[in-house]
Amino acid sequence: MAVYRRSRRHRFVLVLLVLTSITVITLDFRDQGDGTLESLRSGLRDAFAPLQAVVGKVVSPVTNLFGGVARYSGLRSENERLRRQLAEARADALKGADAERERRLLLALQGLDFVDDIRSVPARVVAYAPSNFQVTVELNRGEGHRIAVGMPVVTEAGLVGRVVEVSWERCTVLLLSDPSSAVGVRLAGSGEVGVVRGAGPRSPLPLDLIPVETEVSTGEVVVTSGLQGGLFPAQIPVGRVRTAKVEPGALAQEVRIDAVVDFGRLELVRVLLWKPGQ
Amino acid sequence: MTSDPRFRVPLVLLVAVLVHTAVTSRVTVLGARPDVLLLVPIAAGLAGGRSRGAALGFAAGLAADVFLTSPMALSALVYSLVGYAVGLIQGGLLALSPLFTVLTALGASAAGVLLYALAAGVLGQALVVGRLPVVVLVVALVNALLGPPALRAMRWAMGSARLGRWQPSIQP
Numbered sequence: 300m301a302v303y304r305r306s307r308r309h310r311f312v313l314v315l316l317v318l319t320s321i322t323v324i325t326l327d328f329r330d331q332g333d334g335t336l337e338s339l340r341s342g343l344r345d346a347f348a349p350l351q352a353v354v355g356k357v358v359s360p361v362t363n364l365f366g367g368v369a370r371y372s373g374l375r376s377e378n379e380r381l382r383r384q385l386a387e388a389r390a391d392a393l394k395g396a397d398a399e400r401e402r403r404l405l406l407a408l409q410g411l412d413f414v415d416d417i418r419s420v421p422a423r424v425v426a427y428a429p430s431n432f433q434v435t436v437e438l439n440r441g442e443g444h445r446i447a448v449g450m451p452v453v454t455e456a457g458l459v460g461r462v463v464e465v466s467w468e469r470c471t472v473l474l475l476s477d478p479s480s481a482v483g484v485r486l487a488g489s490g491e492v493g494v495v496r497g498a499g500p501r502s503p504l505p506l507d508l509i510p511v512e513t514e515v516s517t518g519e520v521v522v523t524s525g526l527q528g529g530l531f532p533a534q535i536p537v538g539r540v541r542t543a544k545v546e547p548g549a550l551a552q553e554v555r556i557d558a559v560v561d562f563g564r565l566e567l568v569r570v571l572l573w574k575p576g577q
Numbered sequence: 578m579t580s581d582p583r584f585r586v587p588l589v590l591l592v593a594v595l596v597h598t599a600v601t602s603r604v605t606v607l608g609a610r611p612d613v614l615l616l617v618p619i620a621a622g623l624a625g626g627r628s629r630g631a632a633l634g635f636a637a638g639l640a641a642d643v644f645l646t647s648p649m650a651l652s653a654l655v656y657s658l659v660g661y662a663v664g665l666i667q668g669g670l671l672a673l674s675p676l677f678t679v680l681t682a683l684g685a686s687a688a689g690v691l692l693y694a695l696a697a698g699v700l701g702q703a704l705v706v707g708r709l710p711v712v713v714l715v716v717a718l719v720n721a722l723l724g725p726p727a728l729r730a731m732r733w734a735m736g737s738a739r740l741g742r743w744q745p746s747i748q749p
Contacts, residue, residue, distance in 0.1 A: 312627075324649065347594075429645075499708050502705070
């Protein structure tokens with residue numbers, strides 16, 4: 300009987316924990332990211348942030364070693380400087396490709412937002428999501444720096460993603476490559492609009508809803524569309540077309556783009572103080 | 578006080594969370610990240626049996642969920658089931674060989690990743706299914722390597738190699 304009682308106790312513990320988990324999951328869904336649970340989550344993240352930062356700094360030389368870079372500290376600052384210069388040059392080239400078409404439409408599209416007019420907050424990436432099923436990063440800026448959920452995040456090269464969670468000290472950014480990410484975009488050449496979805500890290504991004512009759516060129520620039528109801532301001536570079544093909548009988552082209560931002564090497568970003576609907 | 582499991586177990590959990598969020602989150606192998614927090618319920622199940630495996634799995638899963646945007650307690654649900662299952666498999670064994678520990682960590686980690694993907698899919702989380710085999714492989718292999726030291730740490734935390742492990746009674 301002692302054997303049977305012990306087994307019942309173990310099963311009771313498991314059932315209790317499973318039911319508690321299901322209850323918490325249900326409560327989290329019901330609150331939709333805006334309730335007591337989310338406040339608790341934010342508070343715990345903020346409380347843990349200093350310790351996480353210290354440990355991250357201590358072990359970063361070891362973790363960087365896995366990237367196979369020799370003499371890392373000596374080359375890092377020069378590498379960052381060169382990447383910044385290259386990213387700025389690329390962004391200028393991408394904007395220039397769209398500028399001519401944009402100039403022709405300017406009178407008809409008044410009120411279109413330009414990123415350069417939007418105030419921003421600089422931030423540093425302090426952590427990557429410790430998960431294989433999410434593609435997010437954590438920044439060292441939060442509500443205390445006027446950052447709010449929904450704000451776009453960019454680098455000099457182009458679009459990184461948008462803020463999906465924020466606490467007082469930190470915020471979480473959903474990267475473009477996350478499978479749940481979707482961005483309204485426009486092809487710079489034809490002006491055709493579509494949607495870019497995330498497909499996981501290190502994968503080209505699918506571009507949907509491009510009609511089969513639209514001419515799409517390899518290397519063509521893709522920028523955010525900024526259409527009404529969109530999540531991002533217009534004209535932020537997103538990527539370049541890698542491949543475009545039409546399957547027999549398909550209603551839309553299969554287009555894949557390469558993002559302009561290297562999501563595996565994010566360091567410094569800017570959070571645009573802009574919210575959808577502005 | 579420092580030999581009290583009520584002090585040591587939270588300490589081991591804290592160290593595991595730090596390693597998970599500040600160290601292994603910066604490391605990718607074949608594009609996948611290790612999941613060392615999944616070792617907590619596995620080691621707890623091996624060292625302390627079903628209930629302890631499930632309870633520590635729940636705690637480790639909640640800690641993991643704090644740093645994610647997925648539904649709170651999703652990892653807690655998966656990790657508690659993994660910890661219980663490992664404790665159930667281990668129950669009745671008089672001794673754990675290193676090979677058994679490695680194989681258990683390998684299998685339980687693979688099962689944990691698949692269970693998480695299944696649960697996340699059921700809850701409507703977007704996943705890239707094509708990457709799942711690589712993720713399972715990387716997580717399972719890394720945890721298999723770290724299994725024996727994780728078990729040692731958990732045994733130290735719980736205070737005894739056989740603490741709370743039920744032995745099957747032999748009826749005459």
